[in-house]
Amino acid sequence: MRTGIVYHPDYLLHEQSPTHAERRERIAYTIDMLDEEEIWDDAGIKRINPRMAAEDEILSVHTGDYLRRLKEADISGAEFDTNTYGPPGFLKNALLSAGGAVTAGEAVMSGEVRNSFALIRPPGHHAGRNFAGGFCYINNVAVMTRAVQNSxxxxxxxxxxxxxxxxGTQDIFYDDPDVLYVSIHQEHCFPGTGKIKDVGDGVAKGRTINMPIAPGSSGRVYRYPVL
Ligand SMILES: [Zn+2]
Known part of the structure; x- marks a missing residue:
């Protein structure tokens, strides 16, 4: 098997509101297309079922105080920022999303597949050590990173x-010399961070690379040799 795709129908369940930008259609359309293309019948593709992320995996990235806030929000609901509401019961969806990222990493580490793609939601890269935001609650890629480091x-x-x-991802790894975080993003877009001068801290100086680019930049800009 060459490529694993982690997916579960429960990834469609999370809902802040039916018209919110981060809604089920974000991946429902992708799944429709993969079904249409009969990708699951491709011998090079393996569909992989996710598991929930465990509490200690969450705590490898986020603070205990933050996890407590997520658990409280899971019961009563909470508005983390103007566009990020945690509706009651959202946490199991967030844990399945983070667990899906971990599952994708584990599948490669075990040799089950050569590479993998986690088709998951809610998303994660705006969630930092101690904050939610930008539709994100748990930093999925960070949890996966810690899991593969542990293995x-x-x-x-x-x-x-x-x-x-x-x-969020930058916040988590800003002082970690073992994780190189590279972000290519639209300049002056949400959330307004990611300046070129932000390169990491202390022993991790140079382990964060930010490349803000102009809106509408083409593939030519992505391929431009900067080094
Ligand atoms: Zn984003």
């Missing part, structure tokens, strides 16, 4: 090509 990989590189800067 023997020392250094990890994260390439983040969302139009937004992944301020």
């Amino acid at each position: 023997g990989v020392k250094r990890v590189m994260i390439i983040d090509w969302d139009a937004h800067h992944g301020n």
